Amino acid sequence: MTSEMRSDVLIIGAGQAALECAASLRKNGYEGTITLIGEEVHPPYQRPPLSKAYLLGEMDAARLELRGRDFYTNGAITLLTGRQAVAIDRTAKTVKDDQGTVYHYGDLVLATGARVRKLPVPGADLAGVFYLRTLTDIDLIGPSLAQAQNVAVIGAGFIGLEFAAVARKQGKNVTIIEAADRVMGRAVTEDISRYFEGLHRKHGSTVLTGTGVSGLVGQNDKLQGVTLANGEVIATDLALVGIGVIANCELAVEAGLDCGNGIVVDEHGLTSDPHIYAAGDCVLYHHPFAGEPVRLESVQNAIDQAKSVAAAISGTPQPYHAVPWFWSDQFDIKLQIAGLSTGTDTHVVRGNVDEDKFSIFHFRNGDLRAVDSINSAGDHMVARRLLASGKPITPEQAGDPNLVLKTLLV
Ligand SMILES: Cc1cc2nc3c(=O)[nH]c(=O)nc-3n(C[C@H](O)[C@H](O)[C@H](O)COP(=O)(O)OP(=O)(O)OC[C@H]3O[C@@H](n4cnc5c(N)ncnc54)[C@H](O)[C@@H]3O)c2cc1C
Numbered sequence: 001m002t003s004e005m006r007s008d009v010l011i012i013g014a015g016q017a018a019l020e021c022a023a024s025l026r027k028n029g030y031e032g033t034i035t036l037i038g039e040e041v042h043p044p045y046q047r048p049p050l051s052k053a054y055l056l057g058e059m060d061a062a063r064l065e066l067r068g069r070d071f072y073t074n075g076a077i078t079l080l081t082g083r084q085a086v087a088i089d090r091t092a093k094t095v096k097d098d099q100g101t102v103y104h105y106g107d108l109v110l111a112t113g114a115r116v117r118k119l120p121v122p123g124a125d126l127a128g129v130f131y132l133r134t135l136t137d138i139d140l141i142g143p144s145l146a147q148a149q150n151v152a153v154i155g156a157g158f159i160g161l162e163f164a165a166v167a168r169k170q171g172k173n174v175t176i177i178e179a180a181d182r183v184m185g186r187a188v189t190e191d192i193s194r195y196f197e198g199l200h201r202k203h204g205s206t207v208l209t210g211t212g213v214s215g216l217v218g219q220n221d222k223l224q225g226v227t228l229a230n231g232e233v234i235a236t237d238l239a240l241v242g243i244g245v246i247a248n249c250e251l252a253v254e255a256g257l258d259c260g261n262g263i264v265v266d267e268h269g270l271t272s273d274p275h276i277y278a279a280g281d282c283v284l285y286h287h288p289f290a291g292e293p294v295r296l297e298s299v300q301n302a303i304d305q306a307k308s309v310a311a312a313i314s315g316t317p318q319p320y321h322a323v324p325w326f327w328s329d330q331f332d333i334k335l336q337i338a339g340l341s342t343g344t345d346t347h348v349v350r351g352n353v354d355e356d357k358f359s360i361f362h363f364r365n366g367d368l369r370a371v372d373s374i375n376s377a378g379d380h381m382v383a384r385r386l387l388a389s390g391k392p393i394t395p396e397q398a399g400d401p402n403l404v405l406k407t408l409l410v
Contacts, residue, residue: 014038017280128223
């Protein structure tokens with residue numbers, strides 16, 4: 001049966017960016033109707049703890065929720081979960097969902113995030129092979145992890161390494177397998193990659209870099225091993241695949257919006273349609289900080305971009321220029337990244353690497369572009385402010401232990 005409804009702002013997706021957009025609209029005094037449609041059954045929740053405190057059993061599901069149920073009632077925000085938007089009609093300004101409901105919108109926001117990239121090898125569908133993106137994923141992994149003894153992590157990005165750290169903390173034999181020649185290679189410079197490889201080895205995990213996976217083997221549909229590209233088989237009860245994500249931009253592509261490996265938007269989150277915005281992991285944006293189109297996958301990006309979208313819809317535009325930042329927790333190490341280190345040429349260490357408390361300042365042509373901090377929250381906060389303000393810092397100053405960094409901010 002087809003039903004129809006109208007919403008001044010319709011947000012597709014009910015994750016970090018969607019929630020922030022709705023909250024910011026109300027904060028800005030926006031009085032129109034707001035509806036969120038999310039395909040997951042859960043109300044908007046935070047993903048970062050899924051591979052950290054939640055997986056460790058140190059956080060319960062209720063605490064994952066980004067806002068309590070009152071938030072939606074009090075803010076007059078209609079939240080519809082368990083529904084997938086399946087088509088956009090830009091001429092009629094409508095969206096259809098998988099239950100046949102047609103939504104008429106004034107402005108549409110695409111906050112569809114990303115989905116995991118599947119491992120394209122034989123055996124990848126055996127029981128015991130997992131991916132990690134959603135609360136449903138982690139609730140499936142938990143009981144299997146408890147039973148497993150030999151765990152393989154395929155792909156050493158942030159999620160793979162965070163998962164590996166938790167598995168190792170739980171006493172599992174952990175093998176990390178990365179096809180590239182270093183871990184977290186897309187996000188950090190080589191010195192930080194090597195530091196984290198050492199960290200995982202120090203805790204007893206095996207770290208294999210430059211090692212591809214050619215297949216997964218098992219019996220009776222149950223995983224028993226990972227076959228490496230050189231033919232060696234590693235005995236495995238559970239494999240966690242973390243080889244990146246793909247932006248959910250099919251709806252936008254089918255609607256004829258400009259898309260690359262994400263939905264193309266301007267500094268207000270506006271797509272090539274004047275009534276359709278996008279924010280978060282699904283977006284490709286020419287970020288002034290990167291100097292080129294980038295698709296960032298972080299809470300900061302989802303929140304700050306969603307705020308810009310809400311500002312534009314509320315009639316008080318605020319372009320999205322914020323400095324990118326990110327964090328990761330592995331064992332007792334907190335990595336905090338400010339800026340983007342791609343293309344940097346000079347790397348200066350500040351602090352003490354042996355004491356696991358230091359930062360690396362990355363410069364390009366003498367300009368600070370990024371700072372990776374290990375258990376050094378103070379450096380991270382100053383770095384964000386330096387990067388945002390453009391106040392100068394030289395490599396010599398960054399490496400000077402007698403200089404109090406904060407003095408550079410005045
Ligand atoms: C395990 C894990 C750990 C992470 N750790 C960190 C961290 O430490 N720090 C950090 O900064 N970031 C971290 N991230 C990344 C961060 O969570 C994401 O960048 C952020 O969630 C992006 O928000 P989003 O709203 O763009 O997308 P999402 O949070 O993915 O939300 C998009 C939602 O839209 C839904 N959707 C998609 N298509 C449709 C459709 N057609 N109809 C209806 N609904 C749809 C999706 O199902 C999803 O629920 C982590 C991510 C994961 C998975």
